[in-house]
Amino acid sequence: MAFIFPAIALATFGLALFLRRLLRKPGHLTTASPNQDVPILGLRDDYRLADASVRLLSGFTVGQVRALGSFPDYAKLSGVPLPSAVSASFRIEDAAPRPYRPLRWPYHQTMALQKLDPDYWLELESTYRSRIRQRQDLHAQHGSDILNSLPGSELAQRELMEMALQFLCARYPQYFELRGQTFVNRLLATEHHLDRVSPLKVLLDNVPEDFAIMMRDERTGRYVLRAGVICSTIGWHIGQKMGMGLSEIHGEVPDFEEKLSLSVDRFFNRLPADSPVSRGSWSLETGSPLFLPPTDPNLQLRKSQDAKLRIEDVTLRVDWQTLRRLPLSSAVVFNFKALFTPLPRLRHEPYVPALLLRILEGGKDSLMAYKGSWHVEHLVRPVLGGVGEGAG
Numbered sequence: 001m002a003f004i005f006p007a008i009a010l011a012t013f014g015l016a017l018f019l020r021r022l023l024r025k026p027g028h029l030t031t032a033s034p035n036q037d038v039p040i041l042g043l044r045d046d047y048r049l050a051d052a053s054v055r056l057l058s059g060f061t062v063g064q065v066r067a068l069g070s071f072p073d074y075a076k077l078s079g080v081p082l083p084s085a086v087s088a089s090f091r092i093e094d095a096a097p098r099p100y101r102p103l104r105w106p107y108h109q110t111m112a113l114q115k116l117d118p119d120y121w122l123e124l125e126s127t128y129r130s131r132i133r134q135r136q137d138l139h140a141q142h143g144s145d146i147l148n149s150l151p152g153s154e155l156a157q158r159e160l161m162e163m164a165l166q167f168l169c170a171r172y173p174q175y176f177e178l179r180g181q182t183f184v185n186r187l188l189a190t191e192h193h194l195d196r197v198s199p200l201k202v203l204l205d206n207v208p209e210d211f212a213i214m215m216r217d218e219r220t221g222r223y224v225l226r227a228g229v230i231c232s233t234i235g236w237h238i239g240q241k242m243g244m245g246l247s248e249i250h251g252e253v254p255d256f257e258e259k260l261s262l263s264v265d266r267f268f269n270r271l272p273a274d275s276p277v278s279r280g281s282w283s284l285e286t287g288s289p290l291f292l293p294p295t296d297p298n299l300q301l302r303k304s305q306d307a308k309l310r311i312e313d314v315t316l317r318v319d320w321q322t323l324r325r326l327p328l329s330s331a332v333v334f335n336f337k338a339l340f341t342p343l344p345r346l347r348h349e350p351y352v353p354a355l356l357l358r359i360l361e362g363g364k365d366s367l368m369a370y371k372g373s374w375h376v377e378h379l380v381r382p383v384l385g386g387v388g389e390g391a392g
Contacts, residue, residue, distance in 0.1 A: 043217045043226070044152040056155075057216055058330035065155065065328055070181065070194075074163045077327040079274025082170040083119040092175070092187060095125040097339050100318045102280030103355045105362075116276040116322050122167055122209060122335070124175075128187060131208040135231045138291050139204055145237040145293060147200050149213075149227035156213045156331035157227050161199035163326070164207055176206075200229045209337040212238070214246075214268065216330065223268045223332060225249065232319065232338040234283075234292045234372075235299060268332055276324035284373040284380060285317045288340040302375045311383050314376050315340040316356075343380065357384035 038055045041047055041062065047054075052063030075082045098120075139146040149157060165183055168176040177184040183192045185206055192202050203211060212228040222245045230238040241249050246264055286309065292299055321336035346352050360368070360377055373380070 040218050042152065043215060043219075043224070044150070046151060047155045056329060057218065058328055060328055068328075071162050071166060071178065074159075074166055074327065077273075078163075078325075079272075079327075080276060080324070081118050083121070083167060084171070085173050086171060088174070090172070090174070092124060092128055093126055097123065097125045099341075099349070100280050100320045100339060101349070101352055102282055102318060102320075103352065103359060105355060105358050113277045113279050113323075116278040116324070118276075119171065120278075121276065121322055121324070122164060122171070122207060123337070124172060124208070128208055132188065132205065134290065135204055135208065138231050139229075142237070142291075142293065145239040146231055146291075147204060147229045148238050148242055149200060150242055153213055153215060153227035153331070156215060156326055156329040156333075157199040159326045159328050159331075160211060160213065160333055161194075161202050164203060164211075168206070200227065204229045204231075209335050212334040214332045214334070216269070221269065222246070222265060226331070232290050232336070234289060235294060237291075237293045240294075271323070271325050271332060273325040273327040276322055278320070278322045280318055280320045282319070283317045283371055284343075284376050285315050285340070286313055286376060288315055288317075290338055302372055305375055305378045307378075309376065309379050311343055311379055314343040314380060316343060316346060343383070353384045357381060360384070 038053065038061075039051075041050055041054050041056050045054075047056070047062050047065065050062045052061060052066065054062045056062065056065065074080075135146075165176070165178060169178055175185070175187045177186075181194045183194055183202065183206070185191070188206075190205070192205065194202060197205075200211075210228070210230045210232050212230060213226055214223040215226040216223050224243055224245050225238075225241050226243070228238050246268070286301065286306075289298065318339045318341070319336050320339065321334060323332065323334055325332050346356070360373065360381060363371075368374075
């Protein structure tokens with residue numbers, strides 16, 4: 001995970017001008033006024049057990065949420081339209097991911113936020129079936145280090161699942177369908193009875209992307225990790241981070257506490273539901289490691305340089321991330337997916353090899369050490385140096 005929960009954890013993000021513009025937007029404040037003389041649902045409280053008059057941080061009451069029932073019109077509630085359907089000729093077997101290249105110079109580890117295109121909140125491609133199987137296997141092996149939740153996140157979990165399934169049915173109608181409380185997945189030939197399976201498990205079994213649910217503690221105003229399904233981390237796992245705030249999660253990130261902690265907390269408090277954003281982070285890897293927990297012996301290989309390493313075995317890993325607020329619970333959700341490109345393919349992309357080399361050679365020492373590409377740089381730098389700036 002990168003902006004919050006990086007793959008190798010992501011370094012900093014200078015929110016700068018984007019934050020200033022976003023925080024000046026009128027309206028769409030997503031937290032109930034603290035002066036309202038009504039009880040607020042606590043961080044650890046299950047909305048299903050609360051009185052109907054209790055108010056959520058979004059401003060809705062528990063009774064209003066119950067009245068909406070299952071699968072309300074989230075496009076209307078959030079202000080973010082449903083995606084356009086892919087063409088009738090779309091075949092998942094032929095679908096390639098868009099070539100995300102979140103490289104930039106000067107390399108100051110800014111957040112580099114972009115407005116999210118509603119068509120690309122979730123994106124399926126040819127690895128769909130194999131990635132779902134891999135994620136299910138990881139969950140079977142690692143359990144709560146992959147899928148985890150804390151009390152009080154029940155509404156956010158359900159809301160996220162319903163929004164994701166609505167998206168899939170609208171974007172890929174030839175592959176997905178909702179029949180009442182049954183979700184039909186034609187790609188996998190499966191049906192999920194949604195009233196019998198936990199929302200996060202439904203996401204794990206059908207969406208090849210990670211989700212982290214951050215919720216606001218009404219007592220402190222801080223956002224903390226309360227639930228998630230996360231299969232694509234290197235050096236950590238979600239079980240270690242549950243209940244932590246943003247500063248705690250990013251404790252090892254260079255410059256985070258000094259430069260960004262207060263701005264990021266404010267950003268979370270003011271992010272409107274109708275303004276989802278996206279960004280990306282990157283790293284250089286040997287092979288295509290998706291999940292390396294702290295005890296994985298392969299982590300030790302990152303501390304040495306293998307003279308026998310082949311350039312064909314090195315990949316550019318990009319973690320593409322989105323960030324949006326859920327309209328009912330007011331939780332903030334990160335979702336992200338890891339994409340791997342063999343390094344030799346980059347030589348055909350204009351300016352990418354030269355830009356990557358410039359970052360490796362001139363990036364701030366603390367940021368580059370944190371990114372953890374040293375174990376392949378002895379091979380990568382000479383190869384990139386042999387590719388002209390305008391290669392294509």
